[in-house]
Amino acid sequence: MREYECMFILPAEADEATVGTAVDRITKIVEPAGGSVGELDRWGRRRFAFEIDHETEGYYVVLRFRADPSVQAEIDRVLNIADEVIRHKVIQLPDAALAPPEVRGARSSRAPAQPVRPAEPAEAEPAEAEPAEPEAADQSSASPAPA
Numbered sequence: 001m002r003e004y005e006c007m008f009i010l011p012a013e014a015d016e017a018t019v020g021t022a023v024d025r026i027t028k029i030v031e032p033a034g035g036s037v038g039e040l041d042r043w044g045r046r047r048f049a050f051e052i053d054h055e056t057e058g059y060y061v062v063l064r065f066r067a068d069p070s071v072q073a074e075i076d077r078v079l080n081i082a083d084e085v086i087r088h089k090v091i092q093l094p095d096a097a098l099a100p101p102e103v104r105g106a107r108s109s110r111a112p113a114q115p116v117r118p119a120e121p122a123e124a125e126p127a128e129a130e131p132a133e134p135e136a137a138d139q140s141s142a143s144p145a146p147a
Contacts, residue, residue, distance in 0.1 A: 001035065001066045008079060008088035012045050012057040018084050019061055025082060026063060029074050035067030058086055064093075 006026060010018055019042065027037050043060035052058070072090050079088040 002069060003038075003064065003066050003093045004072060004090055005062060005064050005093055006075065006079075006088065006090045007060065007062045009052075009058040009060055009086040010084055011086065012055065012059055014059040014084070019059070022061065022079075022082065022084055023063060025078055026065065026075055029078060030065045030067045030071055033067055033071050035065055035071060038064035038066065040064075052086060055086070 008022060010022060023037075023040060030037055041062040043062065045057055046060050047057050048055070069092075072092070075090055076088075079085050079090075
């Protein structure tokens, strides 16, 4: 079993019955397959970043559930044909999200020990004057000029 998160957008004027219908659609797929539906987070009415089907706002809902990987395809299929769902996205949560809180706080071997801080600029030192042309004092090492 894996843990998933499904976010779906309903029409802005969605009421409790509309949200319940969408959640029931997911529950009827997950539970018969041996999964379980977890927490439901209602974000509420939010403005879209861009217009979708001539609408500028929608009602956002996030639902967590545990199920086999085959269930995700069925949820995508059902939410695509659901009239009340404007958009949806189902993602698999990383394993770190499944760990107990005391383990999540522990550092992994890949994480740096200290947070990365930007390098502080070094103090500007006065530049020494360099000669514009090399000195011609040592003529012995110079190659002969072509004739």
